[in-house]
Amino acid sequence: MIRSLLDRSRFASWLHGLSPPERGTVVLGHRRVYIVPTRLGWMYGAALLTLLVGSINYAISLGFALTFLLAGVGLAAMVQTARNLARMSVSVGRAEPVYAGEAAQFRVYLDGGVGIERPAILLRHLASGAQMVADVPPDTVAEVVLAVPTARRGWLPLGRVMLETRFPLGLFRAWSYVEPDARCLIYPRPERSTMPPASAGSSAGATRAQAQGSDDFAGLRGYQLSDSPRHVAWKAVARSDDMLTKQFSGDVAAELWLDWQLLPATAGLEQRLSRLAGWVLAADRAGARYGMRLPGVTLALQRGDAHRAACLQALALYEAP
Amino acid sequence: MSAIPHPLAPEMRAVTGRDLAGLMLSLVIVVAPHAARAPWWVTALVLALYAWRALLARLGGPLPSRWALLAIAAAAMAGIWVQYHTLFGRVPGIVLLMLFSGLKLLEMRTHRDATVIALLCFFLIITNFFFTQSIPTALAMFAALLAIVATMVGFNAPQRAVRANLRTGAVLLAQAVPAALALFLLFPRVQGPLWGLPQDAYAGVTGLSESMSPGALAHVALSDSVAFRAEFRGESPPQRLRYWRGPVLWDFDGRTWRMGASVIAPFKPPAGGTARYRYEVVLEPHERDWLFALESAASLPDGARFTSDGQIVAPRPVRSRIRYRLTSVTDAAPDSRADTAELRRALRLPRGFDPRATALAQQWRRESGSDAQVLARAIAWLRASGIAYTLEPPALGRDSIDEFLFETKAGFCEHFSSAFVFLMRAAGVPARVVTGYQGGDLNPVDHVITVRQSDAHAWAEVYLQDQGWLRVDPTAAAVPGRIESELVRGSAPGVAVPLLMRPDMKWLRALRYDWEALAHKWNVWVLSYDPQRQRDLMSFVGIPDADWRNLTVALFTILGALMLGLVAWSLRGLSARDPVQRAWQGFCRKLRASGLERAPGEGPRDFSERAARSLPRARATIHRIGELYLALRYGADAPPAEVHELRRLVRELHLT
Numbered sequence: 001m002i003r004s005l006l007d008r009s010r011f012a013s014w015l016h017g018l019s020p021p022e023r024g025t026v027v028l029g030h031r032r033v034y035i036v037p038t039r040l041g042w043m044y045g046a047a048l049l050t051l052l053v054g055s056i057n058y059a060i061s062l063g064f065a066l067t068f069l070l071a072g073v074g075l076a077a078m079v080q081t082a083r084n085l086a087r088m089s090v091s092v093g094r095a096e097p098v099y100a101g102e103a104a105q106f107r108v109y110l111d112g113g114v115g116i117e118r119p120a121i122l123l124r125h126l127a128s129g130a131q132m133v134a135d136v137p138p139d140t141v142a143e144v145v146l147a148v149p150t151a152r153r154g155w156l157p158l159g160r161v162m163l164e165t166r167f168p169l170g171l172f173r174a175w176s177y178v179e180p181d182a183r184c185l186i187y188p189r190p191e192r193s194t195m196p197p198a199s200a201g202s203s204a205g206a207t208r209a210q211a212q213g214s215d216d217f218a219g220l221r222g223y224q225l226s227d228s229p230r231h232v233a234w235k236a237v238a239r240s241d242d243m244l245t246k247q248f249s250g251d252v253a254a255e256l257w258l259d260w261q262l263l264p265a266t267a268g269l270e271q272r273l274s275r276l277a278g279w280v281l282a283a284d285r286a287g288a289r290y291g292m293r294l295p296g297v298t299l300a301l302q303r304g305d306a307h308r309a310a311c312l313q314a315l316a317l318y319e320a321p
Numbered sequence: 322m323s324a325i326p327h328p329l330a331p332e333m334r335a336v337t338g339r340d341l342a343g344l345m346l347s348l349v350i351v352v353a354p355h356a357a358r359a360p361w362w363v364t365a366l367v368l369a370l371y372a373w374r375a376l377l378a379r380l381g382g383p384l385p386s387r388w389a390l391l392a393i394a395a396a397a398m399a400g401i402w403v404q405y406h407t408l409f410g411r412v413p414g415i416v417l418l419m420l421f422s423g424l425k426l427l428e429m430r431t432h433r434d435a436t437v438i439a440l441l442c443f444f445l446i447i448t449n450f451f452f453t454q455s456i457p458t459a460l461a462m463f464a465a466l467l468a469i470v471a472t473m474v475g476f477n478a479p480q481r482a483v484r485a486n487l488r489t490g491a492v493l494l495a496q497a498v499p500a501a502l503a504l505f506l507l508f509p510r511v512q513g514p515l516w517g518l519p520q521d522a523y524a525g526v527t528g529l530s531e532s533m534s535p536g537a538l539a540h541v542a543l544s545d546s547v548a549f550r551a552e553f554r555g556e557s558p559p560q561r562l563r564y565w566r567g568p569v570l571w572d573f574d575g576r577t578w579r580m581g582a583s584v585i586a587p588f589k590p591p592a593g594g595t596a597r598y599r600y601e602v603v604l605e606p607h608e609r610d611w612l613f614a615l616e617s618a619a620s621l622p623d624g625a626r627f628t629s630d631g632q633i634v635a636p637r638p639v640r641s642r643i644r645y646r647l648t649s650v651t652d653a654a655p656d657s658r659a660d661t662a663e664l665r666r667a668l669r670l671p672r673g674f675d676p677r678a679t680a681l682a683q684q685w686r687r688e689s690g691s692d693a694q695v696l697a698r699a700i701a702w703l704r705a706s707g708i709a710y711t712l713e714p715p716a717l718g719r720d721s722i723d724e725f726l727f728e729t730k731a732g733f734c735e736h737f738s739s740a741f742v743f744l745m746r747a748a749g750v751p752a753r754v755v756t757g758y759q760g761g762d763l764n765p766v767d768h769v770i771t772v773r774q775s776d777a778h779a780w781a782e783v784y785l786q787d788q789g790w791l792r793v794d795p796t797a798a799a800v801p802g803r804i805e806s807e808l809v810r811g812s813a814p815g816v817a818v819p820l821l822m823r824p825d826m827k828w829l830r831a832l833r834y835d836w837e838a839l840a841h842k843w844n845v846w847v848l849s850y851d852p853q854r855q856r857d858l859m860s861f862v863g864i865p866d867a868d869w870r871n872l873t874v875a876l877f878t879i880l881g882a883l884m885l886g887l888v889a890w891s892l893r894g895l896s897a898r899d900p901v902q903r904a905w906q907g908f909c910r911k912l913r914a915s916g917l918e919r920a921p922g923e924g925p926r927d928f929s930e931r932a933a934r935s936l937p938r939a940r941a942t943i944h945r946i947g948e949l950y951l952a953l954r955y956g957a958d959a960p961p962a963e964v965h966e967l968r969r970l971v972r973e974l975h976l977t
Contacts, residue, residue: 061850
């Protein structure tokens with residue numbers, strides 16, 4: 001009985017880190033907001049004690065008044081610091097997939113409530129140390145982007161996030177932990193590559209190897225890690241902050257199969273997946289219709305963003321670690 | 322915690338120009354009153370340090386090196402040492418605080434340093450209260466406090482507008498007031514001091530002293546400062562009877578009257594008398610142990626003692642404002658106690674001084690049959706003498722009394738009382754000089770009598786056989802207007818009278834009365850709140866004989882209740898529940914109002930479909946609400962736009 005109570009208590013789950021991620025919107029109940037004085041808070045307390053002793057020693061009435069007013073300010077600041085976090089709604093939006101090595105952009109939404117302003121809230125991703133300070137204006141939902149570095153493909157759960165504030169006076173530090181049920185899909189780090197080699201005797205090879213080389217400029221799109229620097233639209237980059245890549249339209253009729261079997265048998269799993277990811281990007285860039293074959297997984301010939309995403313997801317989750 | 326730099330840690334945050342401006346404003350307010358008290362070079366140096374920092378902030382130069390600051394600090398400390406021969410004590414301590422504020426500003430880089438300066442400001446505020454605790458000072462320091470707190474808020478919310486931070490500061494101070502009040506009233510007060518105080522710890526003033534040398538001072542300052550205030554219960558005595566007894570001077574050396582040794586005696590209330598007054602005195606600190614009482618005191622304040630010559634003395638020098646209760650009878654029979662040693666002392670005169678006055682007195686003695694007749698002759702002579710009252714009398718030489726009586730014929734109460742007692746003693750009538758205050762200003766607003774240093778007075782007491790010590794005011798005898806007049810005393814032409822005391826400005830006088838009444842309330846309720854008052858308050862609320870334990874319990878009970886109230890107030894309007902859940906419950910409530918109850922076990926989907934069927938007019942909205950709720954409740958993420966839409970739809974859903 002006691003054991004089950006302990007298990008159920010938030011403290012225990014916080015202590016052991018066993019609580020499951022929370023779905024949807026998390027409201028920071030006041031029981032999960034912790035508060036302690038900061039070093040400045042202790043300094044403030046020591047100063048008040050000195051003022052008190054001085055007031056007693058010299059029998060200064062207004063000295064008492066000052067000391068006690070400051071003590072009241074300290075108490076009020078404590079309540080306000082806790083309130084700055086308490087009952088705030090925290091939710092996390094969908095994070096766009098990224099390639100391993102890039103930072104996953106988790107969008108955290110902070111909703112202060114009606115008419116409540118919550119300045120200077122720090123969000124820190126505990127596992128990576130990614131952090132951000134935001135002000136939540138009244139009646140508004142603030143969006144904070146936590147850029148969490150990634151290393152491996154697969155699903156990256158957001159994990160535990162600490163929210164902290166020291167507003168208004170910096171004398172107290174209130175914090176709380178949330179573990180929203182949010183995750184980001186991490187694609188394998190794409191290897192920069194050309195088209196897969198056309199292998200003789202295999203219908204799965206590239207039917208048209210020259211797909212990438214077409215000269216017809218088709219437009220610009222966002223830069224991806226796998227893009228060749230030669231194709232970066234440097235002039236456009238100079239005009240704006242975004243990296244853009246020039247896209248050339250190849251033969252629309254190009255069709256190819258990206259096949260696991262085409263990869264050298266000596267390569268490791270991750271290396272193969274990286275190579276395949278590079279092929280997917282190259283094929284997509286070339287505007288080709290392509291399919292993908294992995295052991296046990298086959299994606300039919302297709303083209304377009306959705307297809308690319310499906311292929312990359314299959315690669316990300318293939319025998320996911 | 323970790324090696325990652327913490328963006329909220331004060332040592333990680335650089336001070337902005339705005340923070341600096343807030344700190345400098347606070348510093349200027351708290352240092353300004355000290356500027357006149359510190360040596361001029363310190364004030365100039367501190368202002369220069371402030372200006373230097375402001376200039377660096379404006380021009381963007383680097384802060385001076387630590388060595389440069391150390392050199393300035395060492396030089397300034399040497400200067401202080403030369404000036405005061407110590408670094409401790411009150412004024413040197415304040416001067417050091419001022420210097421540190423300037424030096425710290427010049428090495429302030431992060432919010433940690435800035436907070437140290439904010440704390441320094443608190444100490445500069447309290448040092449102001451060493452000198453004055455008046456209402457204007459309190460208001461100025463409160464303004465400084467608001468500036469400091471708002472600036473500290475700015476450290477922690479750098480993106481916020483100054484006005485918003487100022488508002489937060491004001492809210493913090495307002496929320497602090499109830500707790501501060503509880504602490505002020507109930508924090509167990511200890512009678513200080515806890516340890517020895519610096520020599521210059523107090524700066525009380527008094528218009529009276531242990532000695533009196535008529536003619537030594539050619540000019541007496543008409544000080545407007547308050548000696549004490551007396552609040553009478555019921556009637557207050559008329560002006561001419563307001564003799565506030567202070568030290569009695571016995572010993573004369575030809576030039577100076579001195580108190581000499583006084584003997585503690587058991588207190589005996591005076592006999593007879595019907596004009597009985599009960600009152601409370603709020604005495605300003607004056608560094609002596611004298612307590613002033615309307616003649617003749619019929620009771621003693623708690624802890625006070627009584628001397629054989631009718632003085633009331635406190636157990637220790639009055640170093641902070643104190644209050645005491647008294648009863649006096651103005652028409653009591655004179656004090657008839659006198660032992661022979663005392664009477665001998667009251668006849669003693671130095672040899673070889675003032676031959677003319679001595680001769681005059683001896684002539685009265687020869688021509689009179691009794692002491693009472695000598696007294697009558699003396700008063701009659703004074704009346705006819707044509708001696709003028711002035712606060713700017715000419716200086717007197719060796720035979721000061723002869724010169725005053727026969728040559729200069731001008732003086733104030735000290736001259737009159739000194740000469741009169743001399744004459745009495747020379748004629749063989751025991752006499753002594755009594756100093757104290759005469760009169761005082763009755764405030765028509767709150768009926769409090771304010772007695773100022775300018776009301777300091779000296780009169781005489783003569784001992785008559787069968788009667789005892791009789792009060793004689795030679796000044797009043799010679800210059801009747803001096804005592805009877807409600808107007809400013811000593812308004813001889815050419816004497817500068819403080820503006821607010823001038824009789825010719827009626828409205829200013831009225832204003833002054835209001836102000837005085839307020840100041841008195843302030844003194845009584847704020848400044849002289851002490852252990853005694855604390856016990857009075859506790860017995861008023863029904864806890865007699867409260868000790869520190871009762872007080873502590875009461876204090877923590879009230880503080881706890883206040884904190885709970887503050888927490889509840891600050892969380893008002895904030896629900897602990899998920900906004901999605903809250904919206905859904907609002908939706909269910911609205912449906913229930915139109916007769917649709919959710920069945921036990923009925924899922925949200927079924928329920929909203931059933932509702933949509935039975936309320937066809939609102940079908941689309943109900944559908945959308947159900948859809949949104951399901952998506953938000955069971956989906957992985959909760960886009961705020963959809964949460965807002967759900968809340969809006971539920972709010973705007975009208976079913977009737």
